[in-house]
Amino acid sequence: MSTELYQNWKENSKDYVAQNKAFYQQLRKKKKLDDEFHKLDAQVFEKMDCLDCANCCKTTSPIFQQSDIERVSKALKMKVPEFIETYLHIDEDQDYVLNSAPCPFLGYDNKCIVYKSRPTACREYPHTNRKRMHQILKKTFKNAEVCPAVYEILERLKTP
Numbered sequence: 001m002s003t004e005l006y007q008n009w010k011e012n013s014k015d016y017v018a019q020n021k022a023f024y025q026q027l028r029k030k031k032k033l034d035d036e037f038h039k040l041d042a043q044v045f046e047k048m049d050c051l052d053c054a055n056c057c058k059t060t061s062p063i064f065q066q067s068d069i070e071r072v073s074k075a076l077k078m079k080v081p082e083f084i085e086t087y088l089h090i091d092e093d094q095d096y097v098l099n100s101a102p103c104p105f106l107g108y109d110n111k112c113i114v115y116k117s118r119p120t121a122c123r124e125y126p127h128t129n130r131k132r133m134h135q136i137l138k139k140t141f142k143n144a145e146v147c148p149a150v151y152e153i154l155e156r157l158k159t160p
Contacts, residue, residue: 006053009148016144016151023158024141033133040153041128048149054110056146061098062121064088069096072105075117126150 017024027033050056064072073083087104088096098104105114112118126147127136144151 005048005152006148009151013145013148013151016154017138017141020141020154023154024137027137027157028134033137034131036157037128037133037153040156041149044149044152044156048152050149051110053148054106055148056125057106057110057112057122058102060146061101061103062119062125064096064098064119064121068119068121071117072114072119075114128153 030036062068069080069083069088073080076083078086084096087099089099091097103112105112105118107113112122124130126143126149127140128150130136133140140150141154144154
């Protein structure tokens with residue numbers, strides 16, 4: 001990832017949601033939003049390597065669905081109840097999430113030690129290449145505070 005992009009994100013992403021309310025409203029009305037996001041997602045991730053940052057793994061927890069719990073616990077050669085007791089708790093939304101950050105599966109080199117078995121939320125993050133971006137626009141703006149790629153995509157959407 002370029003140092004400039006990372007620095008720009010680090011300096012300007014705090015309270016991104018609050019700072020960009022008008023822009024958020026503008027995007028909500030935009031037609032073909034998916035196409036624009038997908039094009040910019042491809043451009044940004046062509047130049048950016050998530051292993052250079054891994055801020056998502058260092059600061060947030062994915063939601064673990066039952067299938068994720070089963071898959072990751074199997075990869076770790078643990079029984080499901082032991083995995084849950086060791087790594088997860090139920091949050092205020094009644095979702096299983098990690099007990100702590102950074103993610104206990106994040107290696108010193110920013111690689112995931114359960115990468116092939118990682119939760120679906122991790123596989124799909126940062127969700128900038130999915131269909132119906134209008135439905136997750138609020139989450140996308142929040143993700144700009146966590147992920148420099150999301151921040152960059154949104155900033156590029158500001159310029160015609």
